[in-house]
Structures are given as structure tokens and as C-alpha cells.
Amino acid sequence: MDARPFYSTLEFRDKILSDTKLEKRDLVILMCAIFIACIGLNLNNSVVLIGAMLISPLMLPIVGMGLGFSIYDFHLIKKSFRLLTTEIGISLLVSIVYFYLSPISLASAELIARTSPNIWDVMIAIAGGIAGVIGSRKKEANNIVPGVAIATALMPPICTVGYGIVYGNLQYIIGASYLFLLNAAFIMLVTFIGSHLMRHKNASIDLSQISSRMKIGFVSLFVLLTIPSIFSAGSLVLDYTQREAMSQFVTDQFPTHTVLSKIYHKKTNLLEVTIMGEELSQEEIEEITSNQKDFGLESLQVKINQVAASGVDDQKFYQYIEQYIDSKLMQNNTNNEQIQDEVEVVKD
Structure with missing residues (x-):
């Protein structure tokens, strides 16, 4: 046996x-x-x-x-x-x-x-x-x-x-x-x-x-098959790191506001953040954007859309609330789409 x-x-x-x-x-x-x-x-x-x-x-x-x-x-x-x-x-x-x-x-x-x-x-x-x-x-x-x-x-x-x-x-x-x-x-x-x-x-x-030629042929074919994956893996690391940086930037810079949406327009390198809460002054917005370098986001453009709870009509207010609730529900339903406290990427 x-x-x-x-x-x-x-x-x-x-x-x-x-x-x-x-x-x-x-x-x-x-x-x-x-x-x-x-x-x-x-x-x-x-x-x-x-x-x-x-x-x-x-x-x-x-x-x-x-x-x-x-x-x-x-x-x-x-x-x-x-x-x-x-x-x-x-x-x-x-x-x-x-x-x-x-x-x-x-x-x-x-x-x-x-x-x-x-x-x-x-x-x-x-x-x-x-x-x-x-x-x-x-x-x-x-x-x-x-x-x-x-x-x-x-x-x-x-x-x-x-x-x-x-x-x-x-x-x-x-x-x-x-x-x-x-x-x-x-x-x-x-x-x-x-x-x-x-x-x-x-x-x-x-x-x-x-024969050595056959060995080289098989190995070369396999290497050619894996090279795109290796290069893409590097690209994915950079993309993932950037998403994490943007998500951390938004979390740190708006601690007292409700972030309704975070959309990254990849084509124009623009991060569009919609927040609700106390209205920020222009000086405060400039101070927030000046902190981008601390997160490695120097070249990123940031657009901040403010929704004051007291300064918006009921229909639009509830529309934002529904979007926020939907995003939270999606967080609970998936663990692989980077929706959890991350940035929605739009390629435009």
C-alpha cells in the first residue's frame, strides 16, 4: 500500500x-x-x-x-x-x-x-x-x-x-x-x-x-500571459491608493458635516464632494483644499457642493437624503466595489 x-x-x-x-x-x-x-x-x-x-x-x-x-x-x-x-x-x-x-x-x-x-x-x-x-x-x-x-x-x-x-x-x-x-x-x-x-x-x-527552444517557447508564452496582469496589478495599486487618499481626505476635512456623495471624475481629475451642514466660508474652503498635499493629492481638483439643511427646498433636501440612504444600504450589500467610505469613480 x-x-x-x-x-x-x-x-x-x-x-x-x-x-x-x-x-x-x-x-x-x-x-x-x-x-x-x-x-x-x-x-x-x-x-x-x-x-x-x-x-x-x-x-x-x-x-x-x-x-x-x-x-x-x-x-x-x-x-x-x-x-x-x-x-x-x-x-x-x-x-x-x-x-x-x-x-x-x-x-x-x-x-x-x-x-x-x-x-x-x-x-x-x-x-x-x-x-x-x-x-x-x-x-x-x-x-x-x-x-x-x-x-x-x-x-x-x-x-x-x-x-x-x-x-x-x-x-x-x-x-x-x-x-x-x-x-x-x-x-x-x-x-x-x-x-x-x-x-x-x-x-x-x-x-x-x-529541446531548449521548446522550453524557452513554453516559458515565454507563460510570461507573456502573466505580464499584463503584473502591470495591471501595479496600476490597480496606484488607483486603490488614490481612492483611499481621497476617501481619507474627505473624512478628515469634513468631520462635522454629512457627506452626501463623493464622486471622482477620472477624465478631468476632479473630486466633487456634496456635503450638508453648516455653510463653509470661502476662506474655510481654501484652507481645506490647501490640505490636499498632506494626502498626496496635489494635482487633484476639488469641488465642494454645500447643501444647508435650512437653505434648500423640501424636494431637493429629501432627494439628497434618499441618495445618502441608498449609498449606506449599498455599503451593507457589497464588500468589493469600494463603496464603503470610498469614492465613486466616474470616467465621464
Whole structure:
């Protein structure tokens, strides 16, 4: 009896090869999973989303491609890639049909959250990939791989792309597609590195017989796949830092006022803040804007809209109050769209 708790590299390769066959039952499971995920996004229900990701089979071909690149196995790469593209195509088709027929056309907070990937998605994908490499190599049954599938959230972005296609929203299509690529690329990268570290010598896997040109080709292809994610991650860090700085600036400078809205116009680099409370004088406004440098926001333009509770008509007053309440409700319904005490970004 084999007492080893982990598959050897050859055993793991053979296991993935045997699993990369899209049989009818797997197709039904995939369609059910994507259908459940669409409902979860449509109804803004994170519990339903978790259920969909638990039965999602999308992790397997991504891990297979990462292992294939690690051992330079073109057959495994090709088979895993074919399975992944097939699963993505089927998932897109199901999501398009669902959102086309769904009577709920409003984008929920869960759905919007999949259109703006941030640096935390990169960190989750890396950590999830590490756990996935270890969990998928264990022979005994474990809950690591399903947990990774939930954490990295591969299925919801595909559903969001389907929503974007149905309603012709290019921003949703691009944002969600990139989130999926980001997660997949970093999971593959970690699988690639982890497989190298966990690999043991095996007579059936003789890397010395592989030409240097082929090795360079595989590595170059993988590097080209991950470079956009790495550069974007840096850009996301800067964007996230700027949002945090703007949010902190508003919080610190208006401690006695109610901030009704914070809108950042990215195209003009303008932060528009609407506040309610005691009216500020021009000198006070100038003093507030002069403090921007303390938050690293020297180049930012700030426009302050003041709404005095005693100086506004009832209709407009209640309109602002409704907007404020809506923003607070959205804070409680999402944890990934940067709505919590952050700035709404408008690209104009």
C-alpha cells in the first residue's frame, strides 16, 4: 500500500489528463453551476454564489495548464486549454440566455463588483493558487480545492460578461473578462512554480530530452500571459491608493458635516464632494483644499457642493437624503466595489 499522502508529478499529470474529458454529466454540472451563479448575481445573493462556485469545474483545466507548463507537457496544455475554452463558451452561452430571459435587468452590487478588479483579487488568486497546488496533490479527500474555487471566484466574472453582452455594456465585458484572466493567470503561475518545487525525479518525465527552444517557447508564452496582469496589478495599486487618499481626505476635512456623495471624475481629475451642514466660508474652503498635499493629492481638483439643511427646498433636501440612504444600504450589500467610505469613480 502506498503511504505517500501526495501524488507524484507523473501520477498527478495522469489524474488531470483523465479528468480533462468533458462528459455529459460534467456538462450538466457546469450548466447548473453557471445558472445558479447567474441567479446569485441577479438577486445580489452571495450565499447562492458560494453554492455555484462549490460545484464549479473551472479550476481543473487552469491547474492542468499550470502543471503542463511546469513539466513542458504540450499534450496536457493543449487538452486543458481545449477544456477551458469549451467550459468558458458553454458558461457564456448559459449566462447570455439567462440574462436575456431574466425580468431583472438592474445590475446588482455583486455583479458590479466583478467589473472592477483590484489588487486584492491578485493577492487572493496567489494565495488561492498556493492552497490549490497543495490541496489538489493530496490523495485523500479534502475541502481545499472547493475552498479555492470559492475564494478565487472564477465563475461570477463569466456570468458578468454574459450580462454585459446582453445589455451591450462594454465596460462590464472588459472589466469582468480581465478579472477572470487575472485570477486564471495567477493561479496558473502559482501552479507552475509550486509544481516545480514539489516535483520529484521520475524516469517517465525526462526534461533533459526537451529541446531548449521548446522550453524557452513554453516559458515565454507563460510570461507573456502573466505580464499584463503584473502591470495591471501595479496600476490597480496606484488607483486603490488614490481612492483611499481621497476617501481619507474627505473624512478628515469634513468631520462635522454629512457627506452626501463623493464622486471622482477620472477624465478631468476632479473630486466633487456634496456635503450638508453648516455653510463653509470661502476662506474655510481654501484652507481645506490647501490640505490636499498632506494626502498626496496635489494635482487633484476639488469641488465642494454645500447643501444647508435650512437653505434648500423640501424636494431637493429629501432627494439628497434618499441618495445618502441608498449609498449606506449599498455599503451593507457589497464588500468589493469600494463603496464603503470610498469614492465613486466616474470616467465621464
